[in-house]
Amino acid sequence: MAVALLVAAGRGERLGADGPKAFVMLAGRPMLEWSLDALRAVAAIERIIVAIPEGFDAPAGTVGVAGGTERSHSVRAALAAAGDGPADQPILVHDAARPLLTPAIVTATLDALARTGADAVVAAAPVVDTIKRVHADAPGLHVEATLQRHALWAVQTPQVFRRDALERALALPDDVLAAATDDAGIVEQTGGRVHLVESPRENLKVTTPVDLRLAALILEERC
């Protein structure tokens, strides 16, 4: 049986709301409740651990744990709260900031982990924009290269891991974890094999106010 880690302890600075992003109201409910619905609907998930900000309560039926300074630190705290388990146990990590999660996406990532024997499987969508790389440290946004779009995928959560691969990755030094923007990236750094599974672009991340408006519209359409 799988364990799900829902990371909800971020500040949401880019959203600019009054409180932590995961508890901002979205279509009438705190944002994290939407992805919890999808996780609760999947029978293969036996337990849900939620990394929460200080002063907030764990949602009903979940185990709450205080989040860390950066996202990966919150994932590490949530995994520690999950206790021990077999090396090949599937551990699913999801951002509370992706409220449009569906049970079908969760099941597709879990099934792909079992089918491929990979260390990690990541939900992702093909990139639809043309992406240019600039000199990161030089002024003037001077273009260095235009990347080949057909090889580019935008990764989302859920990201599902063999427990031993995620544990190995989360044992990397604190500063390496702090620099990571997703968990599969640290599994790659420890030599793990990572696969993608196609997921709808609709499984968007609420980062800025326009994302919140879009998510509200889509949820109203679904209800």
Ligand SMILES: Nc1ccn([C@@H]2O[C@H](COP(=O)(O)OP(=O)(O)OP(=O)(O)O)[C@@H](O)[C@H]2O)c(=O)n1
């Ligand atoms: N220390 C942190 C930072 C982030 N997260 C979670 O990781 C997910 C993705 O992070 P992001 O969208 O960057 O959220 P914030 O860190 O809250 O946003 P910002 O960077 O704008 O402050 C979110 O569900 C967020 O709650 C977390 O649990 N603990």
Ligand SMILES: C[C@](O)(CO)[C@H](O)COP(=O)(O)O
């Ligand atoms: C994990 C993630 O949602 C994959 O798209 C994303 O990288 C989180 O990044 P953020 O910088 O913490 O928003």
